[in-house]
Amino acid sequence: MDLGIDLGTTHTVVAVVDRGNFPLLSFSDEFGDSHDHLPSISALGPGDGELIHGFEAARAMAQGLPGIRSVKRFLSNPAVTSSTPVTLGAGREGARVLGIGELLTSYLRHLHDQISRATGTDALRAVVGVPAHAHTGQRFVTIEAFKAAGFEVLGMLNEPSAAGLEYAMRQSRTLNSRRTRIIIYDLGGGTFDASLVDMSGTVGEVIDSVGLNDLGGEDFDQVLAGMARPRLADAVSEDALREACRIAKEGLRPQSRNVLVDLPEETVRIPVAEYEDACQPLVDRSIDVMTPLSNLLQSDPARSDVAGIDMVGGATSLPLVPRRIRDLFGRRVHRSPNPTGSTAIGLAIAADPTSPYSIRDRLSRGFGVFRETNWGQQVAFDVLADQTLRLDSPTTITRRYRSGHNIGIYRFVEFSRTDADGTPRGDLTPFAQIVVPFDESLQRSGAAIGPEDVHPVDNGHWAEETYTIDPSGMVSAEISDLDTGWSASTTMGLDRPVVRS
Numbered sequence: 029m030d031l032g033i034d035l036g037t038t039h040t041v042v043a044v045v046d047r048g049n050f051p052l053l054s055f056s057d058e059f060g061d062s063h064d065h066l067p068s069i070s071a072l073g074p075g076d077g078e079l080i081h082g083f084e085a086a087r088a089m090a091q092g093l094p095g096i097r098s099v100k101r102f103l104s105n106p107a108v109t110s111s112t113p114v115t116l117g118a119g120r121e122g123a124r125v126l127g128i129g130e131l132l133t134s135y136l137r138h139l140h141d142q143i144s145r146a147t148g149t150d151a152l153r154a155v156v157g158v159p160a161h162a163h164t165g166q167r168f169v170t171i172e173a174f175k176a177a178g179f180e181v182l183g184m185l186n187e188p189s190a191a192g193l194e195y196a197m198r199q200s201r202t203l204n205s206r207r208t209r210i211i212i213y214d215l216g217g218g219t220f221d222a223s224l225v226d227m228s229g230t231v232g233e234v235i236d237s238v239g240l241n242d243l244g245g246e247d248f249d250q251v252l253a254g255m256a257r258p259r260l261a262d263a264v265s266e267d268a269l270r271e272a273c274r275i276a277k278e279g280l281r282p283q284s285r286n287v288l289v290d291l292p293e294e295t296v297r298i299p300v301a302e303y304e305d306a307c308q309p310l311v312d313r314s315i316d317v318m319t320p321l322s323n324l325l326q327s328d329p330a331r332s333d334v335a336g337i338d339m340v341g342g343a344t345s346l347p348l349v350p351r352r353i354r355d356l357f358g359r360r361v362h363r364s365p366n367p368t369g370s371t372a373i374g375l376a377i378a379a380d381p382t383s384p385y386s387i388r389d390r391l392s393r394g395f396g397v398f399r400e401t402n403w404g405q406q407v408a409f410d411v412l413a414d415q416t417l418r419l420d421s422p423t424t425i426t427r428r429y430r431s432g433h434n435i436g437i438y439r440f441v442e443f444s445r446t447d448a449d450g451t452p453r454g455d456l457t458p459f460a461q462i463v464v465p466f467d468e469s470l471q472r473s474g475a476a477i478g479p480e481d482v483h484p485v486d487n488g489h490w491a492e493e494t495y496t497i498d499p500s501g502m503v504s505a506e507i508s509d510l511d512t513g514w515s516a517s518t519t520m521g522l523d524r525p526v527v528r529s
């Protein structure tokens with residue numbers, strides 16, 4: 029069974045490849061009611077504190093048991109590895125700390141069980157999504173957890189690219205030879221992405237994408253909770269208040285005049301106008317980061333090759349959001365008929381070997397290496413790959429040279445932009461470090477070495493750097509001493525480099 033799986037911050041949505049159709053899979057809650065998503069929630073069960081997930085976990089948390097929502101937000105930490113600790117029931121009695129990889133794997137096993145039950149097969153193959161701006165660590169931890177949970181991972185696609193595929197299939201008539209591009213505006217539970225996707229023909233290509241890893245529907249819940257809290261007469265837990273606020277927010281319609289936050293003991297009424305004023309800065313953040321893309325739209329509508337803005341993600345259901353975007357960009361703004369399902373559908377289209385639609389991603393973050401030069405006195409930066417790199421097939425970059433030093437210190441970073449002169453700018457994230465002694469005795473002794481041990485040598489060993497970037501954007505590096513055969517390698521996002529001799 030081939031699937032598209034959108035592991036969202038709040039909802040996990042699964043679309044099935046079914047003879048040219050891509051229906052969303054239904055999941056049952058404890059009452060037997062069907063939903064087209066599984067809540068992305070884990071909790072400790074009422075028995076011996078066993079891990080439970082999805083609807084069961086949502087219920088446990090509503091009953092006050094320790095749990096965690098939005099694990100995906102922790103994954104967006106640039107330094108994330110499988111062992112990064114996350115806490116279920118943070119700050120409370122009975123809290124438990126787990127590695128994020130272990131927690132995610134356990135959640136995905138539950139997902140695997142649910143899908144197997146619904147489809148009657150255990151053999152599940154999936155294309156999985158990841159935010160366009162995910163760091164390599166997030167990509168790595170996500171893929172490994174899917175595999176450990178029993179899925180065969182066919183590939184990983186940036187979420188907006190998947191939404192672009194779904195748009196192309198649904199709206200192929202608004203795209204024509206003159207207007208082949210579309211901006212995908214995706215405001216989900218915890219992340220915002222905007223991408224310019226070119227869909228000429230049936231092969232799409234992501235031209236550019238921007239985003240925020242910390243903006244989503246949950247922030248709108250938080251704003252409401254902040255407004256409701258001082259109006260409450262009775263004490264109520266933060267979890268319960270946030271949940272009530274989410275429900276109240278989701279109940280808003282374009283004509284609503286009040287938001288009603290319904291709690292067991294009381295109902296708080298807040299005028300919509302007041303709530304929308306307080307939310308405006310959140311929407312404006314999304315508009316600000318989207319500027320490089322939306323400029324293309326505004327310039328001259330008649331001559332622009334951008335067909336419009338396609339709004340996806342559950343948080344675009346909040347009336348304020350499409351209204352504000354339409355105020356700015358007019359009638360070329362469309363909302364997807366299925367804002368929470370379009371990413372999963374696009375992932376399923378990508379998983380379908382017979383689909384005529386496909387997409388080609390570009391690397392969404394560049395990466396490079398800081399190296400010691402001039403006897404360790406100076407550091408040089410080399411860009412190894414930037415956003416122009418296309419990810420249709422695995423890419424290998426190899427560099428070979430005679431080392432000028434007894435030790436090579438390679439500090440890898442990811443970056444979002446480079447200057448004209450190639451210097452990385454914007455958010456720079458250290459992602460791994462490899463220290464390689466080009467010295468047989470140091471290799472044998474395995475002694476700890478650092479920058480103070482670096483000195484120049486004549487006739488140094490031959491060094492080879494090999495970088496492999498797979499189509500999902502994951503990077504592995506291997507540095508070898510060709511004279512001795514000693515090498516060290518790392519997959520960006522692993523806890524520590526693997527050294528072998």
Ligand SMILES: Nc1ncnc2c1ncn2[C@@H]1O[C@H](COP(=O)(O)OP(=O)(O)OP(=O)(O)O)[C@@H](O)[C@H]1O
Pocket residue numbers: 034035036037038039040100215216217218219220244245246274277278279280340341342343344345346367368
């Ligand atoms: N009718 C609605 N009105 C307002 N907000 C809504 C509505 N329905 C869903 N939402 C909000 O949409 C968000 C979830 O959207 P979605 O399912 O697209 O996110 P996700 O894929 O889980 O997260 P992400 O893409 O950020 O990882 C939640 O914050 C939810 O409260």
Ligand SMILES: [Mg+2]
Pocket residue numbers: 034036037187216217341371
């Ligand atoms: Mg999403």
